[in-house]
Amino acid sequence: MKVLMFGWEFPPKIYGGLAVASYGITKGLSLQGDVETTFCMPKPCGEEEQFLNIIGMNQVPIVWRDVNYDYLKERLPSYMTPEQYYAFRDHIYADFSYMHVNDLGCMEFGGGYPSNLHEEINNFSVIAGVVARQQEFDIIHAHDWLTYPAGVHAKMVSGKPLCIHVHATDFDRSRGKVNPTVYAMEKNGMDHADCIMCVSELTRQTVIHQYHQDPRKCFAMHNAVYPLSQEYQDIPRPDHSKEKVVTFLGRITMQKGPEYFVEAAALVLKRTRNIRFVMAGSGDMLNAMINMVAERGIADRFHFPGFQRGRQVYETYKQSDVFVMPSVSEPFGIAPLEAMQCGTPSIISKQSGCGEILTNVIKTDYWDIHAMADAIYALCTYPSLFNYLQEEGKKEVDGITWEKVGLRIRALYEEVLKNYGK
Template identity: 75%
Template sequence: MKVLMFGWEYPPHVFGGLATANFGITQGLHAQGDVDITLCLPHPFGDEDRSACKFVAMNSVPIAWREVNHDYVQQRVGNIMNPDDYFRYRDHIYADFNYMNVNDLGCMDFAGGYPSNLHDEINNYSIIAGVVARSEEFDIIHAHDWLTFPAGIHAKRVSGKPLCIHVHATDFDRSRGKVNPTVYAIEKDGMDNADCIMCVSELTRQTVINQYHQDPRKCFAMHNAVYPLKQEWQDIPRPDHKDKEKVVTFLGRLTMQKGPEYFVEAANMVLHRTRNVRFCMAGSGDMMDQMIYLAAERGIADRFHFPGFMRGKQVYECLKDSDVYVMPSVSEPFGISPLEAMQCGTPTIISKQSGCGEILTNCIKVDYWDIHALADAIYSICHNESLFDYLSEEGRKEVDLITWEKVGARIKDLYLKTLGWK
């Protein structure tokens, strides 16, 4: 089976949770043994793990004819894409795009990540998808999140092949209901044109059905997973905080979706009962300054740390150094970070409004707005060694069974049903 997949980011260049999920899904599908993936990315860097799929650098796909020799193309794009693919794609340019801002290879540049002209980049990406879809052989299309839905739709119209879309989040989750009409329109258009909709949780599936008016028969919950820790991260020691200061961590975007203010308010309540706890709020976002001011207003700034955005090994060092991990999200379609914390043996508290709670048992769940329950849970884990040990050990065991290979098998099964091969 051959899959044409449209993604937006991929490790080690992580701008959000989409990169981690995209990596896990491609690895899980590759593990099935008979799934060949061609993954399109707007701006790959050349240092990605390419063991699971063939990469297409969309910023190296020509949309305007240029007379260039092989050596020059090799010099320009050889680190991110096979130069032979450049010439193959050049033969499938389907319109005159010279009016667009193309470079000397006839290609469009992409910033990578989420720049201020994001909507322009989404449109450009979808135009290039037409060239790729005319050039590649594939059985089915898989598009990740609204950023790539227009590309998926274009590929479907060009090829006539079925389209699977993967909803990792909706604008209802990102905006607390204050939906951006442009984003909503892109999301709904993708869903309307999809033959199969994969949602990262039943919570998200219900949003897709009720808010985007989709047929429940084509909507499926497809929970995420977590990859085994790299050996270098397994070797990171867990400090012994017994009879010492405890560390409670929030790690994620500091945006209203993630509920950072509830973490600060719960921390304030805990610190009225004990001063033997430090709070770490790792991440960046538009609420960073607001959270710093809030901690100062509550008089707990001396117990709060804001280390900023973390990636890779830094994340696991932070998680292993923590006694409690908290994800108080207001609306979390899934949330992979609690699984990563539990992998590290860190007891975890999540909001009941989190999709990952549908598959997790050995963690504590509270309503995001119930700061009293959240403070009680934090205090209990920090001061009850038996509870800490139980959640640490059982949580690790539980998460070790939630693998991307199992997710890959379920996705392959959906592919087969969508294609009518099963």
């Protein structure tokens, strides 16, 4: 089975959870043995793992250029050969000469989330038409609203079925203050999709009720975690017998509920001063949180180490006694699973999709700062509770694998293909 997949980010360039999920899903599919995935992204860095085919949309020509072979060998990156370039050039299907292209007839991409993001999304969808005409595939899979227009265009060009993956909706990102342009793009993708995979039942219900989708084509497809590498397993856990560490790690933005973490911390610190709180990450609410910590008089117990990446993330988990994710609206939330892998008990909000598959965590409402504070205090004070959730949580998460997710997605592909066109 051949899958044409559209995604906006992929490791090692990680801007958020979308890259992590894209890697896990494609890796899980590769372990099925008979699934070949071609992953199209705006601007690869060339260091992506080679268990799947990577197409950089910034190397696909949309305007015909008479370019000689030797020049192409100099200009193209390692993941694109001159032969592939010529194959794409032969499938240009319309006159795009009015668009801004380089000397190879390709469009440039900034990568990540530049100020002209909507323009890049549109350009990406234009190129998807050329790719869909040139590639051989059975089914299309598009991740999140950024690539839904590309998925829809590829379906129109090829006549192949479209699966879209909802990692979050604008209702989650905006706390209800929905951007009408983004909503329209999300709904258009869902309307054209033959199958909608949602990262949780929570998200599935949002898709059904807020985007008015047929429940029969909407499926909960929970995320998973990669097995912890030996490098990260070997990171030592420091002795915190005298002073505990409680951590928030993620985007410091409205969706993640950082203010509730600060309020809960202030309540805990009225009962004991033997706990330090860490808010790791960056975001539009960072300065507001620093000010809030100062206003609450707890700045001497609070740390803001900034954005964490790669090994730093796992060092942060290992150096923590408790991980807290107080999200206001979290479609899934992989971070608690990663923390539990590292032996760090987690507290999550009841408004988190991962809570649907996790048992050995403490769940509170995001707004219930008293319950959150009680849970933090209990985990830092009672060794038996800490040890139980540490051991059982790790066992639970070790069984939540991307290979199982890949198996479920492959089965869903088969179902869509069987019913397509009926």
